[in-house]
Amino acid sequence: MSLERRAAMATLLAGRDDGLLVVPGLGSTCWDLAAAGDNDRNFYLWGAMGGAAMIGLGLALAQPRRRVAVITGDGEMLMGMGALATIGLQKPPNLAVVVFDNGLYGETGMQQSAAGGGADLVSVAAGCGIGTCLDVRDEASLADLAARLKGLSETLFARVAISRAEPPRVLPLRDGVALKQRFRAAIGVNP
Amino acid sequence: MIAPADWPDRLFETLKAGGVRQAGYLPDAGHARLIERCRADKDIRDVVLTTEEEGVALTAGAWLGGARAVLLMQSSGLGNCINMLSLPRACRFPMLMLITMRGEWEEFNPWQVPMGSIVDPVLKLCEAEVYRVRDADAVQGTAERAVQRAFGDERIVAMVLSQELIGAKVWTK
Numbered sequence: 001m002s003l004e005r006r007a008a009m010a011t012l013l014a015g016r017d018d019g020l021l022v023v024p025g026l027g028s029t030c031w032d033l034a035a036a037g038d039n040d041r042n043f044y045l046w047g048a049m050g051g052a053a054m055i056g057l058g059l060a061l062a063q064p065r066r067r068v069a070v071i072t073g074d075g076e077m078l079m080g081m082g083a084l085a086t087i088g089l090q091k092p093p094n095l096a097v098v099v100f101d102n103g104l105y106g107e108t109g110m111q112q113s114a115a116g117g118g119a120d121l122v123s124v125a126a127g128c129g130i131g132t133c134l135d136v137r138d139e140a141s142l143a144d145l146a147a148r149l150k151g152l153s154e155t156l157f158a159r160v161a162i163s164r165a166e167p168p169r170v171l172p173l174r175d176g177v178a179l180k181q182r183f184r185a186a187i188g189v190n191p
Numbered sequence: 192m193i194a195p196a197d198w199p200d201r202l203f204e205t206l207k208a209g210g211v212r213q214a215g216y217l218p219d220a221g222h223a224r225l226i227e228r229c230r231a232d233k234d235i236r237d238v239v240l241t242t243e244e245e246g247v248a249l250t251a252g253a254w255l256g257g258a259r260a261v262l263l264m265q266s267s268g269l270g271n272c273i274n275m276l277s278l279p280r281a282c283r284f285p286m287l288m289l290i291t292m293r294g295e296w297e298e299f300n301p302w303q304v305p306m307g308s309i310v311d312p313v314l315k316l317c318e319a320e321v322y323r324v325r326d327a328d329a330v331q332g333t334a335e336r337a338v339q340r341a342f343g344d345e346r347i348v349a350m351v352l353s354q355e356l357i358g359a360k361v362w363t364k
Contacts, residue, residue, distance in 0.1 A: 023252075047277050047278070049274070051248030054248035054249045055251055057252060058249040058251065058253035058254075058255070060252075061252075061253065062252070063257070080245065082240075176283070177281075177283050184255060189256065189257030
C-alpha cells in the first residue's frame with residue numbers, strides 16, 4: 001500500500017505552528033511543500049542534491065527550541081546517505097528526516113532508484129543509531145507521524161511509501177538569497 | 192614570535208572569539224589540534240562528517256538558524272564539495288572553510304598531488320576568496336579577516352593552510 005504524495009504532505013503539515021521549520025529536497029518534495037501552502041519558514045531547495053538532511057542538522061543544532069522537518073525524496077536521501085550516520089551520532093532531539101519513497105527518480109523521467117530496487121532506508125537509519133525509525137505505509141501511521149512532528153523528543157526518521165503519481169508542479173520562489181532572508185527574518189535572526 | 196606549534200590554538204581562539212558555534216570536520220593531521228580544541232569546548236558543537244560536502248550543507252543550515260559554523264577539511268576534500276558549493280553561491284551563505292594542504296611542499300604521496308594542485312583554481316571558480324597562509328605568525332591575523340569577511344559579508348572564504356606551515360606527513364614511525 002502506498003500514499004499519494006500531495007495528500008501525505010498536507011497531512012503532515014496540517015495545523016502547522018510557527019515552531020516548525022521545513023526543508024524539502026530538490027524536485028518533487030519541493031513542489032509538494034509549495035503545494036501545501038507557502039510559508040516563510042520553508043527553505044525550498046532548487047539544487048544542492050544530497051544536502052537536505054545536513055541543512056536540517058545545522059538548522060536544528062542552531063535552533064534547539066524549534067522543530068525541524070526535512071522532507072525529501074528517496075533519490076535525494078540516497079545521494080547524501082552518509083548524513084544519516086552523521087545525524088545518528090549528533091542525535092538532535094528536534095530533527096525529523098522524512099523520506100517520500102516511490103523508489104524512483106521522478107523529476108528526471110521515473111528511473112528506478114536503489115530504494116526501488118530494495119535498499120531499505122529505514123534499516124539504514126536505524127543502523128546509524130537514529131532513535132525513532134518509522135516505516136509509514138498507511139493513513140494511520142501517517143497520522144501518527146504527523147502527530148509526532150508536533151512534539152519531537154528525539155531524532156526521528158520516517159520513510160513514507162508514496163505512489164508513482166506525478167501531480168503537476170507547483171513552483172515556489174526560487175531566488176536563494178530572498179529565500180534565505182525571509183526565512184531568517186521569520187525566525188528573528190536577521191540581520 | 193609565536194612558536195610554530197601554537198598556531199592551531201591561535202586559530203581556535205580566533206574562531207571562538209568570532210562566535211563560531213558549530214565545527215563540521217573531516218579529520219586531517221594538520222587540523223588535529225584544532226579539532227581537539229573544538230571537541231573540548233562546551234560552546235562549540237563538533238560534527239564529524241562522512242564527506243566534506245555534508246559540511247557545506249551543515250554550515251548553510253546553521254546560518255539559516257542564526258549560527259556561525261566553520262568547515263575543516265584537507266585539500267582533497269574540496270573536490271567533494273564542488274556541487275554543494277552551489278548552495279552558498281546561489282543563496283549567499285557565509286562559508287568559512289579552513290583547508291589544510293596536501294600534495295605540495297615535501298609531499299611523499301603522489302596520489303595527493305592531482306587534487307592538491309588544483310585547490311586554488313577550484314576555489315576561485317567557486318567564487319571563494321582565498322587566504323593562503325604559509326607562516327605561523329600570519330595565522331591569527333588572517334583568521335580574523337576570514338571570520339569578518341565570511342560572516343560580515345556573507346561570502347565564501349577559504350583559509351588555505353600551506354604544507355610548509357603544517358609540516359610534511361611523517362611516513363616512518
